[in-house]
Amino acid sequence: MRKNIPFELSKDQSFYQSLSNWLGDVFYDTLPENGYEIRDEQVYMAFQIEKALQSKSVLFAEAGVGTGKTMAYLLPSIAYARYTGKPVIIACSDEALIEQLIKPEGDISRLSELLNLSIDVRLAKSREEYLCLQRLDEQRRGFDVPEFVDEIDDRLPEFVFGGSSLQKVYPYGDRKEFSFLTDEQWKLVNYHPVQQCSICDIKNQCGQTISRQFYRQATDLVICSHEFLMEHLWTAESRKRQEQLPLLPEASAIVLDEGHLVEFAAQEAFTLKVQSESLLDLLEKARVEGLRPKTLHYLDVLEEAHLAFFELLRSSIDNDMLEKMTIRHTDELKAASGLLVRTVEALLEEFVFEGEMYSIESYDMKLMEEYLEDYLQAFQLFTEDNEAIDWVEEVDGIETLAIMPELVDEQLAEKLFNGTLPIIFSSATLSVEQTFDYLAGNLGIADYQSLQVASPFDYEEVMTIHVSEPVDKSEKVLELLKSEEPTLVLFATKESFEQFQLMYGHEDILFEGEQEMSSLIEAYKEKPSVLASYSLWEGLDLPQDLLTRVIVYDLPFPPNDPIFNAKRAASFNAFEEVDLPFMKMRMKQGVGRLIRTEKDRGSIEILLTASEKAFLQELEQELPVSPK
Numbered sequence: 134m135r136k137n138i139p140f141e142l143s144k145d146q147s148f149y150q151s152l153s154n155w156l157g158d159v160f161y162d163t164l165p166e167n168g169y170e171i172r173d174e175q176v177y178m179a180f181q182i183e184k185a186l187q188s189k190s191v192l193f194a195e196a197g198v199g200t201g202k203t204m205a206y207l208l209p210s211i212a213y214a215r216y217t218g219k220p221v222i223i224a225c226s227d228e229a230l231i232e233q234l235i236k237p238e239g240d241i242s243r244l245s246e247l248l249n250l251s252i253d254v255r256l257a258k259s260r261e262e263y264l265c266l267q268r269l270d271e272q273r274r275g276f277d278v279p280e281f282v283d284e285i286d287d288r289l290p291e292f293v294f295g296g297s298s299l300q301k302v303y304p305y306g307d308r309k310e311f312s313f314l315t316d317e318q319w320k321l322v323n324y325h326p327v328q329q330c331s332i333c334d335i336k337n338q339c340g341q342t343i344s345r346q347f348y349r350q351a352t353d354l355v356i357c358s359h360e361f362l363m364e365h366l367w368t369a370e371s372r373k374r375q376e377q378l379p380l381l382p383e384a385s386a387i388v389l390d391e392g393h394l395v396e397f398a399a400q401e402a403f404t405l406k407v408q409s410e411s412l413l414d415l416l417e418k419a420r421v422e423g424l425r426p427k428t429l430h431y432l433d434v435l436e437e438a439h440l441a442f443f444e445l446l447r448s449s450i451d452n453d454m455l456e457k458m459t460i461r462h463t464d465e466l467k468a469a470s471g472l473l474v475r476t477v478e479a480l481l482e483e484f485v486f487e488g489e490m491y492s493i494e495s496y497d498m499k500l501m502e503e504y505l506e507d508y509l510q511a512f513q514l515f516t517e518d519n520e521a522i523d524w525v526e527e528v529d530g531i532e533t534l535a536i537m538p539e540l541v542d543e544q545l546a547e548k549l550f551n552g553t554l555p556i557i558f559s560s561a562t563l564s565v566e567q568t569f570d571y572l573a574g575n576l577g578i579a580d581y582q583s584l585q586v587a588s589p590f591d592y593e594e595v596m597t598i599h600v601s602e603p604v605d606k607s608e609k610v611l612e613l614l615k616s617e618e619p620t621l622v623l624f625a626t627k628e629s630f631e632q633f634q635l636m637y638g639h640e641d642i643l644f645e646g647e648q649e650m651s652s653l654i655e656a657y658k659e660k661p662s663v664l665a666s667y668s669l670w671e672g673l674d675l676p677q678d679l680l681t682r683v684i685v686y687d688l689p690f691p692p693n694d695p696i697f698n699a700k701r702a703a704s705f706n707a708f709e710e711v712d713l714p715f716m717k718m719r720m721k722q723g724v725g726r727l728i729r730t731e732k733d734r735g736s737i738e739i740l741l742t743a744s745e746k747a748f749l750q751e752l753e754q755e756l757p758v759s760p761k
Contacts, residue, residue, distance in 0.1 A: 136352050138215045139250055148216050149187045156180065156208060159248070167247055174586035175201040181584045182209045186386060186555045191581040193392075193572070195563040197588025198725050202559045203240045206388050211244075211252060211353050217385035220253075220351045224362040226391035226398075230672035231256065231356055232309070232651040234390075241354070255348035257357040257381060259364070260324040263341035264306040266293065267333060269322045281318050285311060293338050304347045306340020312652035319649070349382045357381065359395050363402030366548040384554065391671050392558030393718055396575050399541040400696055405511040407534045409443045412436075412508065415501055428487055431480040438476055442469040446534065450525055456627060457524040457535070457694035470516045477509045511536050524695040540699060546577030561588070562671075562721040565714040566754070575700075590728055592757035598724075598737040600749065600760045606686060606740045607633055611640070613684060613738060619661035620682045623670055623723050625689040630667040633686070645669070671722040674729055681735040683727045688745045688752070689719035716748070717755045724756060 140155040142148060160176045178196050185192035186209060196202045210221040225231045235241060235256060245252045264285070272282050288310060292302050308319060324330075324341060336342045348355055357365075365380040372379050389395050416436050420429070445466050451459040460466075484502055514521045514536050522537045538544070550556065558572075565571045569583050603609035610622060610633070622642075624630035634644050643657050645666040654673070657664045661679050670689065690712050691697045697715075701707035727735045739760065741749070753759060 136215050136251075136253065139212055139248060149183060152183055152209060152212050152216075153180065155212065156183065159208060163247060172199075172201060172589055174589065175205050177586060178202065178205040178584060179208055181582070182206055182557055185557060185582055186213050188582075189552065189555045191550055191556045191558070191578055193558045193563045193569045193581055193583040195558075195560060195569075195584065196586045197590070198561050198728060199588050199590050199730065200586055202561075203234065203390075204244070206390075206557055206559055207240060207244060207354075210386065210388060211250070214353050214385055219383055219385035220353055220355045221386045221388060222362065222381060222384040223354055223356045223388045223390060224359050224395075225356065226359055226394040226672050227650070227668070230391065231258075231358065233672070233674055234356060252354065253352045254354040254356060255351040256344075257348045257355050257361060258307050258344070259358050259361040260330075260341060262308045263324050263339075263344070264311065264322055265324045265341075266335055266339055268325060272322060279318070279321070281314055282322075284313065285322065302343055304340065304344040307344070308649050309651055312649040315648060316646045345380070349378070351382065355381060355384070359389070359391075359398030360401055362387070363395075363399045367402045367544075369548075386555040386557070387549075388557045388559060390559050393560050393563050393572055393722075394671065395545075395558075396541060396572075399545055399576075400537060403541055403544055404535050404537045405507065405514065406528065406536075407508055407511050408528065409439075409532045409534075411504075411531075412439050415504055419501055425483065425486065428480070428483040431476060431483055435473070435476045435480055438469065438472045442466075442473055443532070443534075445469050446525060447532070452693075454628075455694060456692065457526050457696070459695055459698070460523055460525060467516060470512050473512045474509060474516055477505050477512070481505055481509070514538060522695050522699045537696065540703070542575060542577030544577075546579070550576065550578045560671075561725055562718050565717055571710075571714045571718075588728075588757075590731065592728065595728055595734050596737065596758055598739065598756060598758055598760040600739045600741060600746075602741050602743065602746055606742075607636060609740055610684060610686065611637065613682075614640075614642075614663055617662075618681045619675070619679055620663045620684060621669065621673070621675070621680055621726055622663065622665040622684045622686060623689075623726075624665070624667040625687040625719075626692060627667050629687055630665065633665065669726070670719055671725070673726050675726070676729040677732050680727065680729075680733075682738065683723065683735070684738045684740065685720070685723055686740055688741070688748065689716055689723065691715045713748075713751060717752070720752060721755050 138148075140151055140158075142151055146154075156176075156179050160171050160179065164171055174196060178194050178200065181194065182192060182205065184190075194202070194206070196205070206223075210223070214221045223234070225234060233239065235254060241252055241254050244250065269282065269285060272279060290301075290303070290305050293305075308323070311319065314322075330336055330339070330341070333339065361380065369379040413436065416432055419432055424432075445463075446460065449461045449463060449466050451461055481502065484498065484505075487498065511534070515523060515534070520539045522540070524535050526533050526535055563569055563572055563583075564585065567585070569581065573579075573581055601609065614620060622633075624633065630645070638644065640663075642663045642665050643653060645653065645664075645668060647653060648656070653664075654675075658675070658679060661675075666673075697711060700711045704710040724737055727733065727737060737760075749760070
């Protein structure tokens with residue numbers, strides 16, 4: 134139900150004039166009367182957002198830590214959602230930031246209380262964040278049923294087992310409810326892209342389906358991750374063609390919190406992936422009694438061609454030490470992928486006849502057809518001579534061919550930054566060397582507005598930065614940790630993180646991946662000690678005594694992977710245009726984890742190799758204080 138705008142509208146003023154007046158009243162009267170310190174930078178940002186909403190512009194709002202960015206975008210967003218009758222989507226960089234935004238003591242709850250507003254905010258989590266009942270059932274039917282299956286069953290609502298009426302159905306099943314599972318265990322039972330939810334016979338009992346029905350009814354705010362927003366954009370048209378609703382409801386505006394990370398979410402969402410084992414499992418299900426000989430023939434040919442392709446693919450990998458392994462495109466590999474394309478096209482034609490004869494169960498048939506259509510699209514891109522980027526990676530321990538249709542700037546320019554919606558970027562680090570050209574170019578944004586306001590904190594008083602060149606970085610970390618102060622250790626890559634974890638996993642250190650991220654952070658808050666991570670360069674808020682030191686283990690240059698190699702190939706000066714700006718932006722975010730409030734104090738320890746030390750002068754330009 135549409136809610137009232139939180140201020141009176143009059144005939145002699147437009148909505149936007151009334152919004153400006155209301156923002157002034159809230160910032161200069163309501164909030165100070167309730168003990169809030171109002172900063173001019175925060176008020177300026179809110180008014181610039183109001184202008185962007187009116188002109189339906191893209192706005193880069195770069196505001197330093199402590200500005201109050203969240204409050205600055207929430208107030209105009211809530212009013213605009215009620216004025217338009219459509220919710221504003223707030224997309225965050227990760228699930229930890231989402232939890233932080235909606236926590237009981239967070240800004241949304243405080244605004245509700247201060248303004249006497251019943252703010253309707255609903256959470257839309259990525260599909261991988263939900264339990265899949267089909268995959269859970271597969272674990273139950275296995276030869277050796279894992280112990281955690283019973284623990285999951287104990288936490289499921291009664292209606293999942295048909296034990297209560299539909300009136301008692303409610304959202305359930307997200308990752309946080311099963312925080313006792315490790316990431317590896319969760320990946321055995323969560324949603325997997327091979328699952329075809331639209332044709333699942335128990336989808337009405339599924340937590341993901343029920344949650345989606347719930348958040349689609351939001352009137353004020355829908356909060357999701359960058360990844361889920363990008364998946365929504367990528368799949369919206371195909372879902373409509375299949376007579377399904379898009380993943381997210383129609384929005385009036387979009388706020389991209391930590392917006393400098395949107396590009397990476399888009400790359401993930403726009404990438405097609407084919408796993409070496411998924412097709413084999415599917416083909417096994419297809420071999421049922423009553424199939425026509427011609428269909429059986431193509432099933433056999435496809436299996437042989439698939440196995441032969443992946444065998445060739447393994448021998449065509451250039452560097453198997455990389456997370457994203459590059460591929461040598463030989464004529465033999467191209468011919469093998471072409472055979473897959475022709476075989477799948479022929480098999481899909483045979484499935485038309487099998488469908489008429491009902492030789493395969495309708496659910497299984499639909500699942501196979503949809504999977505094979507995606508499989509076909511992937512190999513068509515791989516076979517054709519175009520600008521597709523491809524690589525091999527391990528996903529859940531399974532070798533996976535990944536194919537990204539093209540660099541994401543053109544896709545985003547068409548699907549998101551097309552002038553139909555106001556879009557607000559909010560972050561402390563959107564610019565590099567005082568311009569937004571690096572980010573705008575990567576995202577396909579031709580026209581934008583921008584603002585830059587500095588942090589109100591006196592960093593010279595509250596932060597020190599030390600740079601060292603240790604012989605052994607791991608030993609240096611252990612030496613620093615002897616002081617036993619709350620510490621975040623940041624790694625540039627998953628590889629360096631895992632090497633450190635392999636050597637020192639027995640120490641009193643919390644490592645990313647040992648449990649669900651928000652639960653891991655809560656465990657750290659209960660007993661602040663040492664938290665080691667390769668992804669928490671942004672979005673982590675540990676104020677005051679919860680964090681007094683950040684150790685930067687290695688400089689966060691972009692990896693030598695096919696995506697960044699494509700960027701480098703498209704640039705005039707790869708290092709100046711790609712590598713260095715990325716590292717600077719990432720470092721600004723990592724250093725920004727330390728000082729979150731006026732009461733924070735602490736130190737940054739940057740560990741450099743001899744080769745990394747060569748970039749210290751470049752790095753100093755982006756640091757809030759000069760390193761010692």
